[in-house]
Amino acid sequence: MSFFQGNKMTAGYGDGPDIISSCSINVSRGEIVAILGPNGAGKSTAMKAMLGLLKLKSGSVSIDGDDISSLSPQDRVKKGISFVPQTRNVFAELTVRENLEIGAFLREDDINKVIEEIYELFPILKEKRSQIVGQLSGGQRQQVALGRALMIRPSVLMLDEPTAGVSPIVMDELFEHIIKVKETNVAIIMVEQNAKQALSISDRGYVLVTGENKFEGSGKELLKDPEVRRSFLGA
Amino acid sequence: MDLLNAVIVLLNYTVIPALTYGSQLALGAIFVTLIYGILRFANFATGDMMSFGTMFAVLLTYYFQSLGISFGILPTALLTIPFAIFMMILYMLTIDKFVFSYYRVKKSPPVQLAMVSVGVMFVTQAIIRIIIGPSDRRFLDGEKFILKATEFKEMTGLNEGLTIKSTQAITIIVTIILVSIMFWFLNKTKTGTSMRAYxxxxxxxxxxxxxxxxxxxxTWVIAGILATIGGILYGLDKSYRPFVYFNNMLPIFAAAIVGGIGNPYGAFLGGYVIAFAEIFLTYAYKRFFIYLLPESLEPNSMIQLLSTDYKFAISFSILVIVLLFRPSGIFEGKKI
Structure with a gap:
């Protein structure tokens, strides 16, 4: 049994059709799992369902054996599940440090130590700590977004297309940061468009098609699988 | 000597009144901008909410006076501020619970909430009419002047007197204290940061x-404090006419927009921009120029750019000009 599990989740928006059906995703601590698939496959929806932004019609979500299917997103945050949305994932009008402070809003203890840890992980944030985030570059903003999400010392980190719209150099740098986060024993789930790069740093991957699990396996297996290569990796 | 006299004329008739009026506008403008930035709608009940808070200060002042309670040389109204604020916040929270929260939960568009606030405005006006009526009331007591014109003339030997009304000094001092505390709260406390984040x-x-x-x-608690104190300061300085506050909404909104709506620093400075513009453009400079120009050039007209009847036109023009050329406000930088 994995640390964080979504079991046979079926969900959709409002009264609309089901976007994901019987979709299962699980991740253990210290593992990176990539969710891949064509546009409209329900990748982000699966992630939102696990976060509680969307009600499940059937299936369940559990963390460390506890069923959390009925908790609100805020309560799931308290359980140690952190989320970095694809867009608008920083407080652009606040300083870097204030962004981190808000990330730790639920913590009652001294947050300075956690902030120091984040600065160690992302040295650029220490340098820019009193700058308004809106004035930072795309790559730096993504680091702020990651840093904010890490402030609760999460056990699960969910990333929705962390590399969307950043340059290839920044993308490599971000992936390095994500690996560093993984090494702190965090379970990471990410939705990615850049399938090849994502699989190269992932321990496992899921390929969704029309809301259902189509393939799953280790990063290497998926990269080698001829069918996956043909349909999603463009080679 | 003439130069000094000219400076005193300007100070007495424009700078000091503009600083006072600007402070009153600034408090209202910060109120508008906070509600806009956090609750995301233009609150057309702003003016009447300020009037509502002031109404309690007026009633309580009369009550305190009847009990023989006074605040020495300071206006009794200052003692009533905490009670008036309490009533104001209570009213705002009631309105929010029964009116605004419904639209907020439904995620209605801001225009709809603005229309709802127009409804709240009418209801608030009606309540004020029922409780205190529409007539003009003075509730200022205590020492009226800090510095009288005659005293100033004796002290300095100048022809022109400088008058400082106690309400002017109180307005400016209270505004500075209140605004400093509010900015400290928004920027340095965890709750304030969370409000800016929200x-x-x-x-x-x-x-x-x-x-x-x-x-x-x-947000409503801060809004209640700003509205009540802003309203009381204005009422003390002029007099309490319940429905004048509705008219003041034009300069208040102009100040908030000049400063970049959603930006409290901008709203604060915007208040003074509007006040100085109104007063400088409607002041008759004849006396000022009499001191400065040689006798042969002495003006025989009032040298007034605009009649005071047009003072609202000034706020309105500034509003239009800013919206056309700098819709995000004239002050760059960080928002709430």
């Missing part, structure tokens, strides 16, 4: 565990 990016604020109900509550 205003900046609501979804991410919710994901970070910020409680929207608490943010809304604190």
């Amino acid at each position: 205003s900046d990016n609501e979804d991410l604020a919710l994901l970070s565990g910020i409680d929207p109900k608490k943010v809304v509550l604190i």
